[in-house]
Amino acid sequence: MKNRKRMTVAVSLTLIVLFAFTFQAQAGETYKLGLSLAITGPTSDAGDPYSKGVEDYFNYVNDMKLLGDDKIDCTIRDDQYKTDVTKRNFEDFLDMGIVFYLNYSTGSTMALKKDFDEEKMPTIPASFHAGNLEGSTYIFLPIATYSAQAIGLAEYIVKNHKGDTPKVAMYIHPSAFGRGPVSDVEKAVAAGLKMEIVEVVEHGTDLDNTAMLQRLKSKGVQYIISQTIQSPVATMLKDASRLGLIAKTFGEKGKITFLGCHYTGGNDLVALAGPAAENFFWTTSYIVTSEPGPGTDFQLSLAKKYGRDEKTANSHNYINGAMVAQVASECILRAKKKGLKITKESLYEELLAMNGANEFKTVTTVGPVTYSKTDKQGVDTLQLYAVKNGEFKSVGKPFIPEYTGKIK
C-alpha cells in the first residue's frame, strides 16, 4: 500500500514536470534585450519619451504575437546620463544574457565602444554622432548622423541662398555631441560646398543672447545651424525674435534664418519657444505627427494602445525609440524565419544583411533602414521641416546629403 502511494506520487511528479516542459516549449522562447538611458537627469526630456517608445513597441510585438509564441523581454534602466551607471547597467544586462543592446548618449556610447566590440554585442544608440562608428564594429546608428544632418542643412542653404556666398554660424552644445558635426561641415566646405563658416559658438546657460546675436549679425551671418538640445535654441530664438532678427522667409536679407539638427527640434521646441519658433528649419529622418500618414497613424495608435499622453504620443523621440525597437524586432524575426538560433552573433549578421532587397522599410521614417559592413548608418534619407503656425511642416522632398559621400 505504501509502495503504491509512493508510485502514484512519483508518476504524478513526473507528469507535472513533463507537462511543465511541454507548456514551456509551447510558450516559446524569450529573448532578452537591454536599454540604458536618461529617463531622469540631463536630456531626460528626450530620454523619457524614447524609453516609452521602446517599451511600447516591444509590448506591441509580444501582444500582437509578431514573433509567434516567442517574446521579447527588454529591461529598461535609467542611467541619469551618467556613463558609469550606463556601464554598470550594460554589465548587468550581460549577466542577464542579452542578445541585443540599446544605448543612449554620445558620451556613454563612445566610452563603451570597446566593451561592445569585446562582447560582440550589436548595439543601437540614440546618439547619431558619426564618431560612434569610428573604430567600432558593433555600433549601428538608427538614422543619418548629426554630421549628415548639419551638412544636409548647409547644402539646403547653399542651394536656396540668393546673392554672394552665404555666411553661416554654427551654434553647438559644449560636448562631443555638439562638436561632432563641425569638422565634417568644415570638410564639406573644403570639398567645394560654397558657404563660409563665420563662427562656431559653444553655448552655455545663457539668459540673454543679445551680444552673441548682434555680434553674428555684425559679421554678416545670415544662417545659424544649431546642433544641441531644444532649451538653448528656444532661448536664442526668443532673443532673436525680441531683436527682430528672425527671417520671415528662408534667407531673408538683413535677418537670420535658424536651422537645427534632430535634437534641437520637435514639439518641445515649440513648447519652449512659443511663437519665436516660427520659421525654424529642422531636419530629421523621422516623420512627424503634424504631417499625418500611415507612419504617424501607427505612432498615435501605438501610444493610445498603451495609454500614453498626447505630448508623448506626438513626440518625435517617442517614435525614435519605437523605431529602434522595430529594427531589433525585425532582426529577430528575420533570424527566426531562417531557422537560426537567436544569439547576438545571428542578430549582428541580420543587421549586416539589412540592405539591397533586404532593406527594412519602416513607415515611421522618410527612408528605409539599410546596414552593411561599410554602412552603419540606418536611414540615410533626411526630411527638412519648418515651423508654420506652431507645427512642423515638410519643406521639399526627402533627400540624401551629397557631401557626406564626398568627404568620406
Add this chain to the structure above:
Amino acid sequence: MSYFFQLVVSGIVVGSIYALAALGFVLIYKSSKVLNIAHGQIIAAGAFIAYALTGMAGIPIYLSFFLSMVITFFLAMSVERIFLRRLIGEPIISVIMVTIGLMSILDGLIFLTPFGSVNFSFPRFLPRTLISFGGVSISWTQLVGVIVTAVMIGGFSWFFKKSTVGISMRAVSDDQFASMSVGISVPRVFGLAWATAGLSAAAAGVIIGNITGLNFETLQAFGITVFPVVILGGLDSILGAVVAGIIMGIIQQFASGYLDGNWGLNGTAEVLPYIILLIILLFKPHGLFGIHEIERV
C-alpha cells in the same frame, strides 16, 4: 555706440536676475551660515508651481506668481523643519552635506512629476512689443524681471535693517548662543530664513522660466550658475549679490560681444566670470561686501 549700451543694458538685466537667484543663498547664509546646495531645485520648484497653477488650474498668471511664492515660502519652511531643524548647533559642514542630500531628494521628487522630463512654457501674458530707447531694446519680460528683482531686494534690505525679525535674524547669524540668551528663537529664525529664501527662489524661477522656458535641467542649473555671484558679492551681503550679479552680467555680455569669435576665442562668457572671481578673491577673500570677521583669543 548703441551696441555698447545694448550690452550694458543686457548685462544689467541678466545681472539683476542673477542677483535675485543668488538672494536665496544670501538669505539662508546671512542667518544660519549654511550654504544651501539645493537652491537650484527650489528655484525650479517655484517655477513649476506657478506653471501648474496657471497652465493646469487656470489661475491667472499674476495670481499664480504670487501664490507660487506663498507656496514655496511654506515649502522651504517645511524643508527646514523636516530636514534641518535637528541639526541646529551641529557643525556647519554636516548641514551643508544634508543640503546635498536634499538636492537629490528634491531632484527625485520633481522627476516623479511630469515637470522632471517634459518641457513647458508659460502662457504669454506680457506685450510682445519691445521697449526701445536710443537704439537699445529690452523685452517686457526682462523689464518685469528687473522690477521684481529691485522690489524684492529693496524689501529684503529694509527687512534686515529695520524690522525686529530681520535684526534678530542677523543676530542669530552673528552668534546663535548669544541670541538664544536674549530670547531670540533660533529655530524660528532658521525656519524664516529658509522660507524667505523660498520666496525669492520662486520669483527667480518664474522669471527665468519665462525667459528660457520650463525645463528642469535648465532651471536647476541656475543654482550653480549664480554661485560665482554669491561668492563675489560676499556670502552674507544682499547689496553684494546685486553688485556682483550686475558685474557678472556685464562681464558675460562684454565677453560674448567683444571677445568671442575674435582672436580664436570662444566661450569666454562662461569662463571669464570665474577668472574675475579668482582675481577679486585674491585681494578680497571675503568677497566685495562680505563681512571680515576677526576673532580675538
